[in-house]
Amino acid sequence: MSEILLRGTLADVMLLLEGTFPYVSGGVSSWVNQMIRAFPDVRFGIVFIGSRRQDYRDMAYQLPPNVVHLETHFLYDFPPPPMIHGSSGDPAAFDASDRLHDLLRQPGHEAEAGAMIRALMPALREGGALGEDAFLYSRRAWQTITDQYRRFCTDPSFTDYFWTVRIMHKPLWQLMRIADGLIPARVYHTVSTGYAGFLGALLRHRNQRPLLVSEHGIYTKERKIDLFQSQWIRDNRNVFERDISQISYFRELWVRFFETLGRVCYDAGDDIVALYEGNRRRQVLDGAPEARTRSIPNGIDLPRLSKLRDLRKPGVPPVLCLIGRVVPIKDVKTFIRAMLTVVREYPEAEGWIAGPEDEDPEYARECRSLAQSLGLGDKVRFLGFQRIDALLPQVGVLVLSSISEALPLVVLEGFAAGVPCVTTDVGSCRELLFGLPGEDAALGAAGGVVRIADPAALAGEALALLKDPARWQAAQAAGVARVERYYTQQRMVGSYRDLYQRLMAQPDGAGHDRHGGGKPARCPVHGGA
Numbered sequence: 001m002s003e004i005l006l007r008g009t010l011a012d013v014m015l016l017l018e019g020t021f022p023y024v025s026g027g028v029s030s031w032v033n034q035m036i037r038a039f040p041d042v043r044f045g046i047v048f049i050g051s052r053r054q055d056y057r058d059m060a061y062q063l064p065p066n067v068v069h070l071e072t073h074f075l076y077d078f079p080p081p082p083m084i085h086g087s088s089g090d091p092a093a094f095d096a097s098d099r100l101h102d103l104l105r106q107p108g109h110e111a112e113a114g115a116m117i118r119a120l121m122p123a124l125r126e127g128g129a130l131g132e133d134a135f136l137y138s139r140r141a142w143q144t145i146t147d148q149y150r151r152f153c154t155d156p157s158f159t160d161y162f163w164t165v166r167i168m169h170k171p172l173w174q175l176m177r178i179a180d181g182l183i184p185a186r187v188y189h190t191v192s193t194g195y196a197g198f199l200g201a202l203l204r205h206r207n208q209r210p211l212l213v214s215e216h217g218i219y220t221k222e223r224k225i226d227l228f229q230s231q232w233i234r235d236n237r238n239v240f241e242r243d244i245s246q247i248s249y250f251r252e253l254w255v256r257f258f259e260t261l262g263r264v265c266y267d268a269g270d271d272i273v274a275l276y277e278g279n280r281r282r283q284v285l286d287g288a289p290e291a292r293t294r295s296i297p298n299g300i301d302l303p304r305l306s307k308l309r310d311l312r313k314p315g316v317p318p319v320l321c322l323i324g325r326v327v328p329i330k331d332v333k334t335f336i337r338a339m340l341t342v343v344r345e346y347p348e349a350e351g352w353i354a355g356p357e358d359e360d361p362e363y364a365r366e367c368r369s370l371a372q373s374l375g376l377g378d379k380v381r382f383l384g385f386q387r388i389d390a391l392l393p394q395v396g397v398l399v400l401s402s403i404s405e406a407l408p409l410v411v412l413e414g415f416a417a418g419v420p421c422v423t424t425d426v427g428s429c430r431e432l433l434f435g436l437p438g439e440d441a442a443l444g445a446a447g448g449v450v451r452i453a454d455p456a457a458l459a460g461e462a463l464a465l466l467k468d469p470a471r472w473q474a475a476q477a478a479g480v481a482r483v484e485r486y487y488t489q490q491r492m493v494g495s496y497r498d499l500y501q502r503l504m505a506q507p508d509g510a511g512h513d514r515h516g517g518g519k520p521a522r523c524p525v526h527g528g529a
Contacts, residue, residue: 001052001053001073001074001077001079002071002072002073002074002174002178003071003072003073004069004070005068005070005071006063006067006068006070006071007069007183008043008045008068008069009066009183009184010043010183010184010185010186010510011043011044011045011068011069011184011185011186012042012043012044012046012185012186012187012504012513013039013042013043013044013045013185013186013187013189013500013504014044014046014047014069014182014183014185014187014188014189014190014202014203015032015044015045015046015047015189015190016047016049016145016188016189016191016193016196016197016199016203017032017046017047017049017190017191017196018049018050018191018192018194018196019049019050019051019383020032020191021033021046021048021060021061021310022046022048022059022060022061022063023048023050023056023057023058023059023060023069024056024060024359025060025061025325025355025356025385026162026324026325026355027216027324027408027409027410028191028216029061030409031191031216031298032191033061033064034301034489035493035496036064036066036067037064038489038493038496039066039493039496039497039500040064040065040066040509041066041286042066042500043066043068043069044064044066044067044068044069045067045069045070046067046069046070046071046184047071047073047181047182047196047199047523048070048071048072048073049074049075049127049195049196049199049439050071050072050073050074050075050439051074051075051076051453052074052076052077053074053077057358059077060356060385067414069183071178071182073174073178073217075170075171075174075175075195076167076171078170084137086137086138086190087133087134087137087139088138088139088140089129089134089138089140089141090129090130090140091140091337092129092136093123093129093130093134094129094130094140094141094143094144096116096119096120097120097130097144098114098144098147098472099116100113100116100117100120100255101148103116104256104260105256106227113263114263114264114334117264117267118267118268121176121202121205121206124172124173124176126173126176126177131173132170132173133168135173136166136170139227140351145161145162145165145421146158148165149161149162153249154249155248155249155250160250161250164250164253164254165253168254168257172193172198175195175198175199176202177203178199179199179203179206180206180241182203184207184414185203185207185209186209186503187209187210187211187500187503187504188200188203188204188209188210188211188212188505189210189211189212189214190211190212190213190214190419191214191215191216192215192216192219192266193213193215193219193220193258193261193262193265193266194219194223194258194261194262194265195261196305197213197219197261197262197264197265198261198264198265200213200265200268200269201264201265201267201268204268204269204270205268207508208272208508208509209508210270210503210504210506210508210510211265211268211269211270212269212270212273212499212500212503213265213266213269213271213272213273213276214272214273214274214296215273215275215279215283215406216275216298216406216407217279217404217405217406217427218279218282218283218286218406219258219262220255220258220259220262220286221282221290221316221404222329223254223255223258224258226253226329233390247384258259259286262286262287263286263287266283266286266287266288266289267287267289269285269288269292270290270292270472270503270506271294271499271503272288272293272294273293273294273295273296273499274293274294274295274296274406275295275296275297275298275406275407275418275427275428276295276297276407276427276428276431277294277295278311278428279297279407279427279428280293280294296492296495296496297407297428297486297487297492298407298409298412298487298492299411299412299487299488299489299490299491299492299493300412300416300483300487300488300489301462301489302416302483302484302488302489304389304417304492305389305392305413305416305417306417306480306484307478308389308392308393308416308417308418309393309417309418311343311393312393312418313320313393315469316396316465316469316472317394317395317396317465318346318348318349318350318396318466319349319350319351319352319362319394319395319396319397320335320339320349320351320352320395320396320397320399320462320466321351321352321353321354321391321395321397321398321399322335322351322352322353322354322355322399322400322401323354323355323388323391323398323410324354324355324387324400324402325355325356325359325432326353326355326356326357326359326360326363326364326367326382327360327363328360328363328403329402329403329404330355330401330402330403330453331401331402331403331424331453332353332363332367333366333367333370334401334403334452334453334454334455334458335351335353335399335401335455335458336351336353336367336370336371336374336376336380337370337374337455338351338399338401338455338456338458338459338462339351339371339376339379339380339459340374340376340455340459341455341459341460341463342459342462342463342466343379345459345463346446346463346467346486348379348521349379349466350379350381351376351379351380351381351399352380352381352383352391352395353367353380353381353382353383354383354384354385354386354391355384355385355386356384356385357382357384364382367382368382385510388410388413390416392413392414392417392418392419393417395419395421395523396419396465396466396472397412397420397421397422397447397465397466398410398411398414398419398420398421398422398447399421399422399423399458399462400421400422400423400429401423401424401458402423402424402426403424403426403453404424404426404427405424405426405427405428405429406424406427406428407427407428407432408427408429408432411423411429411432411433412432412487413482414479415432415446415479415480415481415483416483416484417480418476418479418480419476420446420447420465420472420475420476420479420481421433421446421447421479422447422448422449422450422458422461422462422465423447423449423450424450424451424452425449425450425451426452427453429449430449431444432446432482433446433447433448434446434449435478435482440482440485440486442483443478443481443485444474444475444477444478444481445474445475445478446475446476446478446479446482447465447475447479448461448462448464448465449461475480
């Protein structure tokens, strides 16, 4: 299902967004909104990619006036299958496809596989030798699927394998149709790999215009977490066949699929941006050419947020607040369990959960039920989506209990508003709280860091701040100093302005040396690589 909601003729920057702005609130969406508004002279187009239309409500953000084009595509709203006549299929094309799949299974052949993918892209078009009809309805495609099943599948169900392969690949042809019909753009900018990143690669190769890849989290890592937790992927092995040390074959198949999409995107990217050095190294390990990678950390609107400090009342508010979507990756249940210890030792304390609950309603219901079962019904409040300007002046400690993050914008916003934080040891949180070695670390600790899924430790760090005003004030001062020195919107926007201007100025067909070497760009935060 596809729809053009705002039609333009040319975009300076075409944003390729999967499951985020403008329909989903959260850190990435806030960043996209911030970026668009930071460049009022740049004409932005948006391609929104989602799963099914029913999974998304109305827009969560008002479109800035410099958005000139918006189209939405829902990859799993499949239309009824047409009347199709079977075909034999092109043997040479399918032989090449088989060779590609073999290369993708062999470490060390990324360059050869990337070249083959680029060469095969024209065949994916409608009516092409590897087009949707050929893949779904030709005799040669059936032969490939059955052969792959016999050679590699460790699950006894051929039916599940057959439909998994079809469902897995079907969106790729829709992405090809999107690429063929999209208005021209001077630069394509995808904020993830995955389906949006694959679309970016298609557009890069089709139109010979630059592709900028910027990731908040590492998409393949986050998809692995989702896939390991998912209930819809079947494991048909019986109790004697199942090895608990190994993931099911179909989960492994999906993981390899998204890893492949990531490598295709990295191979096509002219510049590849991570939020911090740890994620930049992870991109390189996942196939990103190191010479094209760099780190640009998030930045916040310091003048606006710093004013919130003046709205704070004297003392430390006995409020712990988790700001974020109520979804498993945020591990809201650990926060709720931590509140049981907090309330026992500090009865006046409250726990606020400020974030939308519509992305995973079942998980949200489980969280509410957990709070009730622990007797915290009057101490843990579910506030839904809130504007941070009204919320942060009332908060004593910001809590982040996630099992995966990159460089969380909410922590920086908390620092700017004068709120110390307690986080799990994920992403860049440790360096945000304690600083990088040198002048940054000398600013002091802006809170505490604990291991994942440890309610007792989370409660302990939060209580240490709430019950010790001197420690709380020192943490507040460290957070304010760190965000003012290293994480301003002005600094971040300046880095992206340089990128946009350089990429938009490239003539058609110009681009990177796809097999070039060299050193990574230096980190614009602290100067290191």
